[in-house]
Amino acid sequence: MADKIKFTDFLKEGIVNNNPTFVQLLGMCPTLATSTSLLNALGMGAAATFVLICSNFVISLLRKLIPQKIRIAAYIVIIAGFVTMIDLLMQAFVPALSNSLGLFIPLIVVNCIILARAESFASKNKPLPSALDGLTMGIGFTIALSCVATVREILGSGTLLGFELFGGAVPLTIFALPAGGFLVLGFFIALVQFLKGRKDGAK
């Protein structure tokens, strides 16, 4: 029972209170680059979540063995290993997704969400909570990406998950471009801050 309560706490932390994208403002580059379509966002989110869980788990396991001085180098090596694995697996088994995400899969290595969670959580906690933290942070990242991507895909390309919504007409191409990405992201961050502020005010 105690574990169950903890899981919901983790989930709340990852998705709302400490959402990696909307609250911690980490991983802005992949957020902007891969949120042009919902499918890309889901693929990116899933890949990042996989890496987060694995790297958090392994780093937490090794947290007492890795000397303080070389911890960042060790983390990067572990993270890069997992990223390369998921990159190869995606190329082999989901080539379509791997094509559209392109360079952004290898770039998960330097995604600050992963390093931040390794440094601030996994290096101080036991393996299972760390894996759980990776999962919930990954879910939070995926949800945030999907929110931005849904708006951008509908407004920017006139499609959702590849289905045409307005008979092939493209409403506002700017939303498919980086500028539109910043706009949508900004509005979402504002919305989350507004909701959080209202909740805190009510207390």
Next chain:
Amino acid sequence: MQSSSKKPKSDILRLAVTLCLIAGITAALVSLVNAITAPEITRRNEQKTAESLKAVMPLADEFEQYEYTGGSIISDDGKEVAVDGVWRAKSNNEYIGFCVKVSPKGYGGEIETIVGIDNDLEVTDTQIVSMSETSGIGTKIQDEGFLSQFVGKSGKITGVSSAPSKDEIQTISGATKSSSAFLRGINAALTVAAQISGGEN
């Protein structure tokens, strides 16, 4: 850290050994995954190429790799277009045309394209294998309306922004760079095909 009281020399050694161990184990695991996925990735790539060849030259029943030694093609505006491969398309053991794989540089990177060209040096069809153009803008070069313009064209094709006449195609407004790059690729492929068939006559 419990090691801070130790001598610095052994400390450095410990750091190096730990990092080496981590790197070594990671490398071993990655190579394991690579061993599993490499055949699958190669197979997918070959299958993809085979499908694209068939798509641009539906009449052919066999494709024969051709040793093209001409290197890359320099287009009229001085840009280099890499030639990745040339195939000779066969039907009933007769040569019916060429398939040329080119990768002109677009706005976001190389646009890998396979161009089918028949013996009259006319484009039969084109297929984009991979590209990294801006989603929603540069990716419009994949639209049927744009690609179908090339079918039946020969010689040197020019891109115009208004209604095209013979040997002209209309570039995509807003995606001029991507569509011009694609056009460069097609022209390069036509040049290659002309070189090969010219060399034989």
